Amino acid sequence: MHAFHGTTILAVRRNGGSAIAGDGQVTLGPTVVKHGARKIRRLHNGQVLAGFAGSTADAMALFAKFEAKIEEYRGNLERAAVELSRDWRTDRVLRRLEAFLVVADRDTSFLLSGSGDVIAPDDGLVAVGSGGPYALAAARALARHTQLDAASLALEAMKIAAGICIYTNDSIAVESL
Secondary structure (H helix, E strand, O other), rough: OEEEEEOEEEEEEEEOEEEEOOOOOOEOEEEEOOOOOOOOEEOOOEEEEEEEEEEEHHHHHHHHHHHHHHHHOOHHHHHHHHHHHHHHHHHOOOHHHHEEEEEEEOOOEEEEOOOOEEOOOOOOOEEEEEOOHHHHHHHHHHHHHHHHHHHHHHHHHHHHOOOOOOOOOOEEEEEEO
């Protein structure tokens, strides 16, 4: 049995704006089984964005846990991210989940993992998934050489990644603040 594989999620914070973009491709082994999957969400009354890479069922469980944390800590993204990562690393059931979360609001963004990582990017750009390195490189180049806003920059960087990574398609969803 092949595992579901491949995605690209990119978060961009720029000039007071924030965006997360995700492609729509889902593969099972060498086969594309879905082109328009939705891998990003708005949380906390639309004030927080989240995207996932990894196992879909695991990501859905993590979205639910993160949403509970962001509500518990009244929108404090950093506190919710740290608490979720702590639970994710120490809980017997959660620590088996195989996914990454990228979360952002207007002021901060984080990459969260099951090993307890809560990583805030230095430059406001963070990406995960099969096409993550391509999207991140494209976003960094665009940030240095254009005046694009966060959502436009995320979309253009994802288009570049889709042209390189076979596990990233051009059915791109973007949510922005």
